[in-house]
Amino acid sequence: MDGSSLKSAQLLELMRQHLATDAGKELTKKVGLVYQLNIAPKKIGVDEEIFVVDLKKGEVTKGPYQGKPDATFSFTDNDFIGIATGKTNPQIAFIRGAIKIKGSINAAQKFTPDIFPKPAKL
Amino acid sequence: MALRHLVTGQNNCTPDGASSSNPLNALANAFLGQSSKAQSIKELPGSVSVPSTSDFSTPAPISNIPGAENEFKQDQRPLARGADFIRGGPANDWIESFRPPGVPQLGVEAQFRDFEQIYNNTGTTFQPPLDGPPQRVLSGVLHSFLTSGPAGVPFQPLPVPAALGLSESDKQCIRDRSCIMARHIFSDQPEEYIQAQVNTLLHSLDIDNRMRGPMHGHYPELQEYWNQSQSSMGPAPMHNAADKWITEFDKQNNNPENWANSFEQQYGPNGWASEFEQHQSQMAMGPMGGANMGNLAAMEQSRMLAQTLASNNDPKFQNSKFFQFVSKMSRGELIIEDNQVKEGSASQSSGWADEFQTQYNANANSWADQFEHEELSHGADKWVSEFSSQHNQGALNENWVDEFSKLNVTDEWAEEFSGGGFGESSADPWVDEFQEHMSSFKQSSGTSRGVYVFSENNPYVGHPNPMQEGQELFRKGLLSEAVLALEAEVLKNPDNAEGWRLLGVTHAENDDDQQAIAAMMRALEANPTNLEILLALGVSHTNELEQGEALRYLSRWLQNHPKYGGLVPPQSTDSPYGPDVVRLFNEAAQMSPEDADVHIVLGVLYNLSREYDKAIASFKTALQLKPQDYSLWNKLGATQANSIQSADAILAYQQALDLKPNYVRAWANMGISYANQGLYEDSIRYYVRAVAMNPKADNAWQYLRISLSNASRADMIAACDARNLDALQKEFPL
Numbered sequence: 001m002d003g004s005s006l007k008s009a010q011l012l013e014l015m016r017q018h019l020a021t022d023a024g025k026e027l028t029k030k031v032g033l034v035y036q037l038n039i040a041p042k043k044i045g046v047d048e049e050i051f052v053v054d055l056k057k058g059e060v061t062k063g064p065y066q067g068k069p070d071a072t073f074s075f076t077d078n079d080f081i082g083i084a085t086g087k088t089n090p091q092i093a094f095i096r097g098a099i100k101i102k103g104s105i106n107a108a109q110k111f112t113p114d115i116f117p118k119p120a121k122l
Numbered sequence: 123m124a125l126r127h128l129v130t131g132q133n134n135c136t137p138d139g140a141s142s143s144n145p146l147n148a149l150a151n152a153f154l155g156q157s158s159k160a161q162s163i164k165e166l167p168g169s170v171s172v173p174s175t176s177d178f179s180t181p182a183p184i185s186n187i188p189g190a191e192n193e194f195k196q197d198q199r200p201l202a203r204g205a206d207f208i209r210g211g212p213a214n215d216w217i218e219s220f221r222p223p224g225v226p227q228l229g230v231e232a233q234f235r236d237f238e239q240i241y242n243n244t245g246t247t248f249q250p251p252l253d254g255p256p257q258r259v260l261s262g263v264l265h266s267f268l269t270s271g272p273a274g275v276p277f278q279p280l281p282v283p284a285a286l287g288l289s290e291s292d293k294q295c296i297r298d299r300s301c302i303m304a305r306h307i308f309s310d311q312p313e314e315y316i317q318a319q320v321n322t323l324l325h326s327l328d329i330d331n332r333m334r335g336p337m338h339g340h341y342p343e344l345q346e347y348w349n350q351s352q353s354s355m356g357p358a359p360m361h362n363a364a365d366k367w368i369t370e371f372d373k374q375n376n377n378p379e380n381w382a383n384s385f386e387q388q389y390g391p392n393g394w395a396s397e398f399e400q401h402q403s404q405m406a407m408g409p410m411g412g413a414n415m416g417n418l419a420a421m422e423q424s425r426m427l428a429q430t431l432a433s434n435n436d437p438k439f440q441n442s443k444f445f446q447f448v449s450k451m452s453r454g455e456l457i458i459e460d461n462q463v464k465e466g467s468a469s470q471s472s473g474w475a476d477e478f479q480t481q482y483n484a485n486a487n488s489w490a491d492q493f494e495h496e497e498l499s500h501g502a503d504k505w506v507s508e509f510s511s512q513h514n515q516g517a518l519n520e521n522w523v524d525e526f527s528k529l530n531v532t533d534e535w536a537e538e539f540s541g542g543g544f545g546e547s548s549a550d551p552w553v554d555e556f557q558e559h560m561s562s563f564k565q566s567s568g569t570s571r572g573v574y575v576f577s578e579n580n581p582y583v584g585h586p587n588p589m590q591e592g593q594e595l596f597r598k599g600l601l602s603e604a605v606l607a608l609e610a611e612v613l614k615n616p617d618n619a620e621g622w623r624l625l626g627v628t629h630a631e632n633d634d635d636q637q638a639i640a641a642m643m644r645a646l647e648a649n650p651t652n653l654e655i656l657l658a659l660g661v662s663h664t665n666e667l668e669q670g671e672a673l674r675y676l677s678r679w680l681q682n683h684p685k686y687g688g689l690v691p692p693q694s695t696d697s698p699y700g701p702d703v704v705r706l707f708n709e710a711a712q713m714s715p716e717d718a719d720v721h722i723v724l725g726v727l728y729n730l731s732r733e734y735d736k737a738i739a740s741f742k743t744a745l746q747l748k749p750q751d752y753s754l755w756n757k758l759g760a761t762q763a764n765s766i767q768s769a770d771a772i773l774a775y776q777q778a779l780d781l782k783p784n785y786v787r788a789w790a791n792m793g794i795s796y797a798n799q800g801l802y803e804d805s806i807r808y809y810v811r812a813v814a815m816n817p818k819a820d821n822a823w824q825y826l827r828i829s830l831s832n833a834s835r836a837d838m839i840a841a842c843d844a845r846n847l848d849a850l851q852k853e854f855p856l
Binding site for chain 2: 005007010011013014017018020021022023026081085086087113114117118119120121122
């Protein structure tokens, strides 16, 4: 996650650490899916950075997934932050064209705000 | 008569300027006291060079009300404004749309003459002639009704010749739409007043108002939503409400074409959409030129989209509803949405907003600003809300997309569209084009940040010393009250850096970083080198995960420090490099290890670079120097929480809350810590406490909702969505 100027990278770093906690382990048990996130600074598909949120192993890594993720999301930095913090409804974001999804729709539907830890504020 | 009231009534309402007992006028005066924009507009050549035909000697109080300014100018120069007026605002078009069937549409020239006649004939009385063709009578009456809004004087019943020849459906239409319009015109007035006004109007026109009430007849669904939006304090649930709304909307519009058709019926195929556009262009060339450029650009963009779509030769596509829809949108609807999306990114002036709404608005005539403004304070009075129950700011630009996606689900293109959304089949140029357009919306909504949104009906406006009051309230920990008092102060003294700064601090403690940033930016304008302001901006941007911005402000902190400024190399620091800044601060810390502030900034910087252990060490050092600083305890706690030491974090938050029991941010952070540990039931109690203290804490509401769903308390989600504090506090006492 280092070296990325995306806001999402900060959230994903928090996610990475979160997955090591008891609550995080609970989450991997509950979800058990692998998501690949293609996050673009401004426009979907342009200058994307790729992250993998592996809720099978409980890892967050940078770079494409080796293998086939259960679902791949493409969105912009702001939209991902919006979804992860509960500001944006993923379904509406999808209808709006703010998310592109590849892969299993069932897996995609488990990608909800509550799997992400929330950043505390200074 | 109504226009006469516009002049004299204003004077009566404001006998002595800003200290008026009329809060609306006081507010407007306070706004305009600081609004250099409004003043410069008057000085622009376009408006000055026009010869005044008016002998009124009291233009000042009128031009103090932005909405009224237009009205007045119309009277001042009937010739110059007449044409604008005819083609002008949607409000006027609204009047025109009541043209009874059978009355032939007069050409623009003819209408022009009509109005010229009206204004010339009536001379000083300004009473629209109430004879002649029914259309003109109707226009006159409705126009009086409209002007009574900005004027702040009750609409006076006008004697109208009995036979207007209105059909039942016309009456129905007038009845319904005057109700809606009245809400906008009198949006500052109580419900009874609005109804009384509408009744007066309807009575004047001899329309039976049996179906009295907020909305009538065939809009029961809208009425329901209207009421909902009135009762809920703010953003309603995206999820449920959206679904519900869609269902209801669908019910009403079971034929997907209905919506579009009725739109066309009401406004004509080239209805007010194009008039609105025209008006916008005129406005852009007129006095408001500069301010309007942003809006024009947006329109240009939507026109380009329409053109791109039109250039597709595929006849199937040309006939598709999507295309028709987009072109329609690009002419009118989309522009409005555009305004909305571009909340305040420039002070765009929209025609009808000018007509009757600007009295609330501080330095922007922007419709969007207005919307956001209302949104935050007492739900939405705007017509957009009549269509939507999604109040979330982030979701504003989704409304029409929802409508449109739902409306057209049965259509072929919708499948294409979702296909494009799903897979890689977005090869069709229009899909890309469309998405590009959408993302440009999002970007512009991102730039809407930084515009301060004032509360409405602020009881402290007119207070003799709001600054002192605000400081007192802040000290007592009554943060939401302090916000109001300080807003009154900065309305009164827009250059009071300390007022803005304290307002920003209060928002930050109230867990609203966006408002905090907006206030701090104003503070920084007034005092560009204040260290506290720079630090506060650095912290708030850090919270919003905006690293670059945060780093810039923190670097400026060092630059402007009397003692450490010399450490900074003279080159510009437009995009400082994190490690460099950290190094400089470490040097500063070596210079004076007793300076708690340096350690605080270092702690924030290490948060940015996610070196949480170092951040924690810095904050702890600072706390040894400043153990009573509750915000420092909260910073320590938040850093610990973000490095997954939630148990420690809770101890630190507790220290902060012992020192400042009403520290909303710390309560919300407590909730976050419990939620991140999977202790959702506990987190709910803290979130509820936070939102109870600041019902505008949107983040906390969102997190509360997530925790409710995680804790399998779906039964309380409705209460959360309705922002029903009583129910939540009862269910989850702390």
